[in-house]
Amino acid sequence: MRTIWIVAGAAFKESVRDRVPYTMVVFAVLMMAASYLISELTAGQDLKIIKDLGLAAMSVFGLVIAVFIGIGLVSKEVERKSVFGLLTKPVTRAQFILGKYLGLVTTLAVNLSVMTVAYYGVLFYMNGMATEAMRAGWPVPATDPRLLVAVVLIMGELAVVTAIALMFSTFSSPLLSAMLTLGLWVSGHFNGDLRQFEQVVDQPAVAWIARGLYYVLPNLAPFNVKAEVVYGMPVSASHVGFTLLYALTYIAALLVAAVAIFRRRDFR
Amino acid sequence: MSAAIETEGLTKDFSVGFWRPRPYRALDHLTLKVEAGEVFGFLGPNGAGKSTTLKLLMQLLYPTSGEARILGRPAGDAAVRQRVGFLAENPYYYDYLTAEELLAYFARLFGFRGADVDTRVARVLDEVGIGKERRLRLRRFSKGMTQRVGLAQALLNDPEVLFLDEPMSGLDPLGRRHVRDLILGLRAKGCTVFFSSHILSDAETLCSRVGVLVQGKLVASGPLSEILAFExxxxxxxxxxxxxxxxxxxxxxxxxxxxxxxxxxxxxxxxxxxxxxxxxxxxxxxxxxxxxxxxETLEDYFVQVVGATAGRDTSGAGA
CATH class of the missing domain: 3.30.70 (Alpha-Beta Plaits)
Structure with missing residues (x-):
């Protein structure tokens, strides 16, 4: 376990010094510009829009980081041959994969935490600038702690996406890995439709395939509770619990596959 | 003396071609024994299979057939990795880590902790001649400096067996002299060194024994004193x-x-x-x-052996 954490620590250090800080700066600038512009242009809806925009930005920037650093951590190491230095030390290939994954998930968690702080900072500022009458008109408080439920589920989704990116990067090029991961991310958000497919097709074989795909492809829709938390609608603890349990199971399966593929690989 | 490195019929086939893949034999039944304490030069022209052999010994590649043993254990065994050092050809490390950070990272992977890590890192950086640059990020390093970092990481664990793939590559004359002295120092300490090179003067200075690989086949091997009869x-x-x-x-x-x-x-x-x-x-x-x-020099011998093998293959192909 110590070896996995050592690899994770180095992967974290490397990725934090790479592109993540710039992404965070872009995110912060975007948030500030958006909050300023929207508060100038809209009346009454500005808080809801900022809440929506902030959570959406966390998802999108998080996805970019998860995909592009996720694929880079393994496939670029293989491509640039830096993997030779590591795999000739007392490190198994499984430890390498798990360490890289933990390092990137830690990077994402730190990144998301910073974005969350910036997000709450803007909401706190909005709250401070609003009059008592405006605050009374809001259906939910500006700095509603339930927004954190959405952030936790965004983190869960990003952890799944990172595992997908890592798995693809164990056997394909960085570009192909990125395309495949983004493809799965998109299909993951429409996965629920596959379940209803048998109601719209007559052929049992097609319905059977659709059902099979429903179980194999990631189901990412349950991770999206942004609308619920923005409108102050309840998100049950069981939904959060089961969704995170699903994430853990799916990640475990992906990492087992990634290790199995990586173990058999030749590094030319 | 016991064998530090042993291979028996080690063979590696690659698949080449995208639409119609066909096998390409990069290494053909390599049987070799390197005794403990030897400096063994693995020579051959470009594409002969030297790097493939080293990667098979470090289990970066899996053999198609045959086996390799290092220090009496199967190559790739975790306990073996603890006792060997490896420098890849044209090594590349992490852009955003400094030389010190990279070596501390690798030292911890060897199980070293605390002050021992710092002491080892400082010592090997001194040994390879990296001074104040040790706190620069590796992306700023020249090819020769990266090569020195590569050597430093191979020495971190005081290896019993050291594998070096083209260790002089990218080094200036001073750097080459430095590395030559380093290898001679390791030889004096009893370290087994297995290095590939096509710089024959280095091999002539350093090696007690050499092997010549041509088109994946070991065409000659033996003590330098026998190979060069000094006629x-x-x-x-x-x-x-x-x-x-x-x-x-x-x-x-x-x-x-x-x-x-x-x-x-x-x-x-x-x-x-x-x-x-x-x-x-x-x-x-x-x-x-x-x-x-x-x-006769090693270069004469090399040209003669490689030329004879190429000629035999050409006449065989023509027959």
Missing amino acids: LKGWEVVVACGPQLHAELATFARTVTPLSDGHVLLHLAPDAEPDRVVGELTRRGAHIVSINPVR
Whole structure:
């Protein structure tokens, strides 16, 4: 376990010094510009829009980081041959994969935490600038702690996406890995439709395939509770619990596959 | 003495071609034994399979058939990795880590902790001649500096067996001298060094034994003293003389070559009795600048072996 954490620590250090800080700066600038512009242009809806925009930005920037650093951590190491230095030390290939994954998930968690702080900072500022009458008109408080439920589920989704990116990067090029991961991310958000497919097709074989795909492809829709938390609608603890349990199971399966593929690989 | 490195019929096939993949044999039944404490030079032209062999020994590649053992255990065994060092050809490390951070990272992977990590890192960086640059990020390092970092990481665990793939690559003459001295120092400490190179002068200086690989096959191997029989191939005499003597020089030598500085180079046969020739030339007014025996070099041997293998393969293909 110590070896996995050592690899994770180095992967974290490397990725934090790479592109993540710039992404965070872009995110912060975007948030500030958006909050300023929207508060100038809209009346009454500005808080809801900022809440929506902030959570959406966390998802999108998080996805970019998860995909592009996720694929880079393994496939670029293989491509640039830096993997030779590591795999000739007392490190198994499984430890390498798990360490890289933990390092990137830690990077994402730190990144998301910073974005969350910036997000709450803007909401706190909005709250401070609003009059008592405006605050009374809001259906939910500006700095509603339930927004954190959405952030936790965004983190869960990003952890799944990172595992997908890592798995693809164990056997394909960085570009192909990125395309495949983004493809799965998109299909993951429409996965629920596959379940209803048998109601719209007559052929049992097609319905059977659709059902099979429903179980194999990631189901990412349950991770999206942004609308619920923005409108102050309840998100049950069981939904959060089961969704995170699903994430853990799916990640475990992906990492087992990634290790199995990586173990058999030749590094030319 | 026990074998530090042993391979038995080690073979590696790659698949080449996208639409119609076909096998390409990069290494063909390599059987080799390197004893503990030896410096073994693994020589061969580009594409001969030297790097493939090293990668098979480090289990970065899996063999198609055959086996490799290091320090009596299967190659790739975790306990073996604890006791060996490896430098890849044209190594590349992490852009955003400093040399110190990279080496501390690798030292921890070897199980070292606390102050031991810092001491080891400082020591190996000193050994490879990296000074204040140790706190620069590796993306700023030149090829030669990266090569030195590569050597440093291979020495971190005081390896019993050191594998070096083209260790002199990218180094300036001072760097090459430094690495040569380093390898000689390791040899004196009893470390087994297995290095691939196509710089034959380095191999000649460092190796106790060499193997020559051509097109994936080991075509020759043995102690350097046996391979280079130190047979006298002739004499080279450089003389300074007036133009009237130039015409007579051909009677003393097999070849006569005028040099750019006005001197003349004479190649004498091995049995030419240089004392008699020198005496005669001096008597006729020539000034002897230098006289040297000509012996076979590793380069001669290499060219001869590689040429013979290539010729055999060509005639075989034509038959």
